[in-house]
Amino acid sequence: MSLQSRFLSQIDLLSDKLLKVFQKRGGEMGRRLQTIMEPMAQDDDVDVGRECIIKRLCVYLNEDPDNLVKEYVDGDEAFVQKSTEETTVGIYFLKFCDRSDDIGIILEGQNILQGLDNFALATATLFGLMYALNLNYPPEMKSTFEVLQKIVMELEGSTLSKKAQVLRNRLYECPVNTMISQ
Numbered sequence: 001m002s003l004q005s006r007f008l009s010q011i012d013l014l015s016d017k018l019l020k021v022f023q024k025r026g027g028e029m030g031r032r033l034q035t036i037m038e039p040m041a042q043d044d045d046v047d048v049g050r051e052c053i054i055k056r057l058c059v060y061l062n063e064d065p066d067n068l069v070k071e072y073v074d075g076d077e078a079f080v081q082k083s084t085e086e087t088t089v090g091i092y093f094l095k096f097c098d099r100s101d102d103i104g105i106i107l108e109g110q111n112i113l114q115g116l117d118n119f120a121l122a123t124a125t126l127f128g129l130m131y132a133l134n135l136n137y138p139p140e141m142k143s144t145f146e147v148l149q150k151i152v153m154e155l156e157g158s159t160l161s162k163k164a165q166v167l168r169n170r171l172y173e174c175p176v177n178t179m180i181s182q
Contacts, residue, residue: 007124008050010152014171015053021170022056032059050120061143061163068141069093069119070106085109089130089138091122105129123148131155 022033036055039048055065069091072080084092087106094102103122104114107129116122127148130137137145143163149155151168160168 003128004121004124007127007148007153008120010154011050011053011120012046014152015049017171018053018057021167022060024170025060029059029062036065047118047120051118054120054123057147058141058144060167061147063141063144067138068123068144071095084111089126089135089141091119091126093119093122107135127153 025033033056036059037052039052055069058065058068067090070083070087071093072083073095074097080092080094084106087109089108090106092102092104092106092111096102102114103116103119105112105116105122105126112129113125116125127145129135130145131149143161146161146164147167150160150164151171
């Protein structure tokens, strides 16, 4: 199975249902979920939409998307290096004013991949590495990676944590849009 195409197609397939589940949240979490969607409202790029869905998934599961992705804008290289060394597992996103952005993967404080095309691809690659290498999911992102594994990728999904089970149930409650032929 192609990890990249499977991951991206599953995110696309679930995105409408996930958006409906996210929209039902109120309070502080509802506000945070809405704030994360602002880039999607300004840009109809599919990659931006996938990024917003993944970050919203983190928030919905009471996890901080900043634990998954570290974003730097024309940052001090010494600061970026120190931050990388302190990161056990994650994605980095370097945004530059004068050249192309760089997205990559960090494992055990080492930049192991760089030059990835977009955030969703980086997330799929990080998930694949962790799954293939049988690495433990970081505690601060355990629920997000469990949902990616068991609900999005449909791998070993027989036993779910309470958070993942609640999300799966809510996804199945959402009606699927169907076209009626005339």
